[in-house]
Amino acid sequence: MTQLFLVRDVAVPASLLARPDHFGGERRDGLLSGDLLVQDGRVLGFTATPPREARVLSGGGRLVLPALAEPHLHLDKAFTLGRLSGIGRDLLSAIRAQEADKANWTDEDLRHRASRAMEELYAAGVGLARSHVDWGDGEDPAGTPRAWDVLAEVAQEWRGRVTLQLSCLPEIDLFAEPETGQRIAEAVRRRDGVLGAWCLGHPRRHAGFTEVFRLADRYGLHLDFHVDEGAGVELDGLEIIARERARTGFEGPVLCGHAVSLMDAAPDRLSNLLESMARGGIALCALPTTNLFLQSRGSGTPDRRGITRLVEASQAGVATCLGTDNVQDAFYPLGRHDPLGTLALAVPALHLAAPLGDHLPLVSTQAAQAMGAAPVFVDRAPAAALLLAEARDVAGLLSCQPRRKRLPEFIATAGR
Ligand SMILES: [Zn+2]
Structure with a gap:
């Protein structure tokens, strides 16, 4: 038997609809609002003429969003802050402090x-997330770490609620040794992981990137890099990645995080690089929390922003997204696993322009695509992938980051 629900008085950001012109409702400030018809667990759209048999629920002016996507986390490091020392300085001191905690x-x-x-991610309404995992096992820098297997088990436990992808995070130089790179790629493939690496001016980066692209192609793996996470220095990791992508014709998703050094690139170099990233389909992820906290650190007030040029990248046609990165660890002492919190920080950090709703894809549809997954739009999503948030507009949503309920839970608890 058909099940029909009418959720009265809700709004959907137009940026989160695949076909906003076919969804109905009234449009104002980037939002469509009206009475939402849900049939057999699927959203049909706003309707002015609801069927009489529909059960009517009050939406109370809430916002409807698709499940969020979180492309860049470090679940192996999260919540270690309380037992660390020597933190609150720069990136390299954070790396040392975190290393000692292992x-x-x-x-x-x-x-x-x-x-x-994972509980925080679920409560935030995240449906898809990716965690990087520091690589190495004791004395063996290419050995599979315990965290890889433990996080894979955690991912398994959360299947059906939050899809957790894992990406390995060895130094790029390890891939310059073909046998070592092979071991890492095989371990990643066994867990359906993502092949990742970090590069910060490493001496063997050219050979490393060549090999990492070859391995990804051979094993059909996606790529994800921590790259050029430095301000005030000239770094070329992103350029090498763009070149390797063009040279090899690799067709899988490539996601690059950090790229703070784009702040120091001269205009011509920047536009050439962004153009080659756009052409190669290389996505860029900005990570405002950790980069604002650690980059350009001196003894006083910072006068530069440690963040990548996400706005220029987006204007150049590069696929862009935002990630939450570190939470309460050596790299960032605050935070929780909530993409809306990250977007709220990105608005002032990146001077994201109004209407604010236009930026929600950075933590949902665009983030999913950057991770090689299908984007979840409101008008194509099953009810379980839809969220209702107690906010009347996107400013309220980002300011308060209110509780989000999945649509089936909202329907089940309506009126109680
Ligand atoms: Zn990271």
């Missing part, structure tokens, strides 16, 4: 912290 990374510790992060 002595505490038992299976139980990893599982406990990662599970807490």
